[in-house]
Amino acid sequence: MAKIHPFKAVRPTRDKVSLVASRSYQSYTPNERDSRMDYNPYSFLHIVNPGYKYQKEISGEERYKLVRNRYLEFKEDEIFIQDDTPCYYVYKIVNREQESFSGIIAAASAEDYENNVIKIHEDTLQDREVTFKEYLKTVGFNAEPVLLTYPDNEVIAQIIAKVIKVRAEYEFTTTYRDTHYLWKISDPKSISEIKNAFSSMKTIYIADGHHRSASSYLLAKDLKEDNPNHQGNETYNFFMSYLIPESDLRIYEFNRLIKDLNGLSKEEFLIQLDEWFRIENRGIEVYKPSNPHHFSMYLEGEFYSLYLRKTRYEFADALEELDAQILYKTVLEPILGIQNLRTDTRIEYSHGKNDIISVKSKIDSDEFKVGFGLFPATVDQMKRIADQGLRMPPKSTYIEPKLRSGITIYEF
Structure with missing residues (x-):
C-alpha cells in the first residue's frame, strides 16, 4: 500500500x-x-x-x-x-x-x-x-x-x-x-x-x-x-x-535523427527497410504517424510512411510492442549499427512537442541524414512495461x- x-x-x-x-x-x-x-x-x-x-x-x-x-x-x-x-x-x-x-x-x-x-x-x-x-x-x-x-x-x-x-x-x-x-x-x-x-x-x-x-x-x-x-x-x-x-x-513521442546511413546508399538502405516495413514515398507531403507501429521517415528531401510488417515481427511482451523498441530492433541496431542508444553520438532526439518540421529542417541543413517520427506511447503501455519488470529504451517518452x-x- x-x-x-x-x-x-x-x-x-x-x-x-x-x-x-x-x-x-x-x-x-x-x-x-x-x-x-x-x-x-x-x-x-x-x-x-x-x-x-x-x-x-x-x-x-x-x-x-x-x-x-x-x-x-x-x-x-x-x-x-x-x-x-x-x-x-x-x-x-x-x-x-x-x-x-x-x-x-x-x-x-x-x-x-x-x-x-x-x-x-x-x-x-x-x-x-x-x-x-x-x-x-x-x-x-x-x-x-x-x-x-x-x-x-x-x-x-x-x-x-x-x-x-x-x-x-x-x-x-x-x-x-x-x-x-x-x-x-x-x-x-x-x-x-x-x-x-x-x-x-x-x-x-x-x-x-x-x-x-x-x-x-x-x-x-x-x-x-x-x-x-x-x-x-x-x-x-x-x-x-x-x-x-x-x-x-x-505523453509525447521522441523522434530520432541519425547522422549517416552506416555506409549504405539511399537505395541499399530502402531495400533493407523493405524487409520490415511496407514503404510508401509521400514526396514533399509532411507525414506524421497516426497509429501505433506506423513510422514516418524523412530522407533526402522526401517523406516516407513505414508500416510494420506484423507477420515479420514478433510481439513477445509489452516492451516489444513499444514503437521506440520496434524502431531500435528493426532499423537502428541491425541496419544503422547503433548499439547503445545512450552513448552513440550518431543519434539525437527531438521531442514530439516540437513540430515534425523541426526534424525536416535539421536534415535539410545536412546536420543529419535521416529522421524518424514515432507514434507516442500510452499510459497503459508504460504501466504494462513496468508491471512486467521491463525497461523502455532511452527517450521513449516526453511527459x-x-x-x-x-x-x-x-x-x-
Missing part, C-alpha cells in the same frame, strides 16, 4: 514566487542562465549555480557546499519560509494550449520504491544515481519533485475540486505562457482522507524522474545505516513527488506536465 505523506514545505513568499521559480537547470543554455541571473537576484538558478557569484565554473563537492550556502542565504533573507505543520499541496498548471493538470505535491516513500509499490519503466545510470545522491546528502534538500501517476481516484478528485475553488496561495504565469497555481491543504480531515486514499493503492508509477527517485532511495539507505536510532519516519525516508491522476498525464524548480522544497 502506497505511503504518501504530507510534509513541511520550504517555499517562496507569495510576492516572490514568480521570481524564484525556474525551469530545471539543464534546460537552459549558458547564455540563458546568465541572462536570468543578471537581472533577477531571486531566481532559484542562483542557488543551483553558485559559481555565478564568482564568475567561475565550480563542480563536485565544492559546488554542493556552495549550493547549500546559497540556499541558507535565501532562508536567512526570508525569501523562503517553511510551513509550521505538514501539508499536502495542490498544484495546478494550465499550459499555453489551455490543457490543465492538477495533482498533489507530497512525500513518497523510499521503501515503496524499494518494494516495487512505486514502479519504474526506465533504466537509470548508476554513476548519475550516485552523483545526485551525494549532491542531496550535502545540500540537504530537494527542489524538483518526481512525477508520479496514480489511477484516477474519486476521493482525491473531490478534495482537489473543493480546494481550487478558493484563492490560490500562488498564481503566476511564466514567459512560456504556462500559468501555475498552488493551494495548501492543512486541515486534519482532508489530510487523513488523502493519506487513506493513497494507502488503498497497490501501485503507483514513476512517469518522470527515475534518476531522482533512485538517488533518493540510495540516500535513504545511506542515512538509515548512519543512524543507530533509525525509526522509519525520518524525512530522509521520503522524497518529494508530484502525483497526478493517469487521465491528466500527457508533461513539467514543474518549475524552487516552488516547494523538501528538506531531509
Whole structure:
C-alpha cells in the first residue's frame, strides 16, 4: 500500500514566487542562465549555480557546499519560509494550449520504491544515481519533485475540486505562457482522507524522474545505516513527488535523427527497410504517424510512411510492442549499427512537442541524414512495461506536465 505523506514545505513568499521559480537547470543554455541571473537576484538558478557569484565554473563537492550556502542565504533573507505543520499541496498548471493538470505535491516513500509499490519503466545510470545522491546528502534538500501517476481516484478528485475553488496561495504565469497555481491543504480531515486514499493503492508509477527517485532511495539507505536510532519516519525516508491522476498525464513521442546511413546508399538502405516495413514515398507531403507501429521517415528531401510488417515481427511482451523498441530492433541496431542508444553520438532526439518540421529542417541543413517520427506511447503501455519488470529504451517518452524548480522544497 502506497505511503504518501504530507510534509513541511520550504517555499517562496507569495510576492516572490514568480521570481524564484525556474525551469530545471539543464534546460537552459549558458547564455540563458546568465541572462536570468543578471537581472533577477531571486531566481532559484542562483542557488543551483553558485559559481555565478564568482564568475567561475565550480563542480563536485565544492559546488554542493556552495549550493547549500546559497540556499541558507535565501532562508536567512526570508525569501523562503517553511510551513509550521505538514501539508499536502495542490498544484495546478494550465499550459499555453489551455490543457490543465492538477495533482498533489507530497512525500513518497523510499521503501515503496524499494518494494516495487512505486514502479519504474526506465533504466537509470548508476554513476548519475550516485552523483545526485551525494549532491542531496550535502545540500540537504530537494527542489524538483518526481512525477508520479496514480489511477484516477474519486476521493482525491473531490478534495482537489473543493480546494481550487478558493484563492490560490500562488498564481503566476511564466514567459512560456504556462500559468501555475498552488493551494495548501492543512486541515486534519482532508489530510487523513488523502493519506487513506493513497494507502488503498497497490501501485503507483514513476512517469518522470527515475534518476531522482533512485538517488533518493540510495540516500535513504545511506542515512538509515548512519543512524543507530533509525525509526522509519525520518524525512530522509521520503522524497518529494508530484502525483497526478493517469487521465491528466500527457505523453509525447521522441523522434530520432541519425547522422549517416552506416555506409549504405539511399537505395541499399530502402531495400533493407523493405524487409520490415511496407514503404510508401509521400514526396514533399509532411507525414506524421497516426497509429501505433506506423513510422514516418524523412530522407533526402522526401517523406516516407513505414508500416510494420506484423507477420515479420514478433510481439513477445509489452516492451516489444513499444514503437521506440520496434524502431531500435528493426532499423537502428541491425541496419544503422547503433548499439547503445545512450552513448552513440550518431543519434539525437527531438521531442514530439516540437513540430515534425523541426526534424525536416535539421536534415535539410545536412546536420543529419535521416529522421524518424514515432507514434507516442500510452499510459497503459508504460504501466504494462513496468508491471512486467521491463525497461523502455532511452527517450521513449516526453511527459508533461513539467514543474518549475524552487516552488516547494523538501528538506531531509
